[in-house]
Amino acid sequence: MENIEWGKAPLDASALRLRIQQVYEEMNKVVVGQRYMINRLLIGLFTNGHILLEGVPGLAKTLTINTLAKVLHLDFQRIQFTPDLLPADLIGTMIYNQKTAEFEVKKGPIFANLILADEVNRSPAKVQSALLESMQEKQVTIGETTFQLDKPFLVLATQNPVEQEGTYPLPEAQLDRFMMKVFVSYPDKESELEVMRRMSNLTFDSNVNAVLTKSEIFAVRDAINAVKISDSLERYIIELVFATRRPKEYGLNEEAAFIQFGVSPRASINMNRAAKAIAFFEGRDYVLPEDIKEIAYDVLNHRIILNYEAEAEGVTTKDIIDGILKKVAITK
Known part of the structure; x- marks a missing residue:
């Protein structure tokens, strides 16, 4: 693919669609056979809606989201949800600075454009509630101060099936905050064959090019809204x-x-x-x-x-x- 020149002139709808096609092409360098999942993630990004992905481990959910962040050139944070995770581990906390004798804010990983909440249903209710404000209000409160989150802000959460050991069903109120829940299934034979060939090659290059700028993401949003x-x-x-x-x-x-x-x-x-x-x-x-x-x-x-x-x-x-x-x- 040719390197993309970032122009100042706004792109028309056809040019924006070409950019989206280039996103798919870059994603296909790393992710095989998951076009449906990629499509739904892009819909969430361009319509300002959070996405919940459900599927058994090993279906490239984390790899897909990580690669998408690179292709979109957005700030990315992966948060591994575990039973011992605390709300402060997610949004941040107040720490005491002995030199200034004052409390200072230490921001948590939620301050990014793309948040991968990995295995979100393995965390207890308090942590899930802390995630709720950021998803709905696009802000977090640390101490007595409220901070606006950067735009775009999107939570892409992965969830293992609830019947698996060590999982907590998400509350209905939090489920409703997700625009879509996408079930990720096993790849077909040809796709899995390609995955095996790529990932068994120790010299496989997983680097991708950035395709969209933030301004173009917002331009796509405007075009979809129209x-x-x-x-x-x-x-x-x-x-x-x-x-x-x-x-x-x-x-x-x-x-x-x-x-x-x-x-x-x-x-x-x-x-x-x-x-x-x-x-x-x-x-x-x-x-x-x-x-x-x-x-x-x-x-x-x-x-x-x-x-x-x-x-x-x-x-x-x-x-x-x-x-x-x-x-x-x-x-x-």
Whole structure:
């Protein structure tokens, strides 16, 4: 790939899409077969939404996020969440300076653009609560002082399945702060073969080039925000959301027996933003119904709270979303 010249002139939509394609190309130098995960991470970055990745260890979640930070030339911090982690280890604390006889602020690793909260569900509730303010308010409070976090600020959290030993289920309030929950699956045979060949080569070069500047990231955000969505599709999003809350009104009688709580208004906001991002990536300045359907699973799956009957019957949130997408129609 040619080295990119950083110009002062603002880029148009086509040029910004070319930059995004170059991001994929750089990522592919290191990460194999995870285009879906990379796509969702970019959607989060360009729409100001945090992402939760769930999958068993060894699926390149950490490698992907680390590489993305290098490609985007953003400040990056990796925080390993453990049972003995304290809130101060995350946001920072006040320390006493003996020379000045005053307390000074020592900022924690949360002060970066991209935060990798690795195995976030291995930390206790106090640490997860400390993460909550930074995710929602884009600020942290140390002592009596509140500090604004740098922009862009994005939390990319990884989570091992809850049934694994030593994990704590994330509270619903914190789950709702994540724009999307993305399930990371095993690679196919050809992808894993390529991974094996690369990583078994001791001379493998994992260096990547920086592709986007901060100003261009914000330019992509503006371009996505300008994507048009019709009134009928906006109402379609609302109908999908209300179907999780009042399933029987939509003929979802079987699904209603398994839903304990429907999704919050954040779901409709995030579905709107994510659908616009997909449309922009596809080269359009307008949203199609397929964009909404494509993103619905990632936006809704962690917000629908199922009851014990669902667990006993083996019903998943994917089953519920399948039913909703089949029954809820687009009205003009």
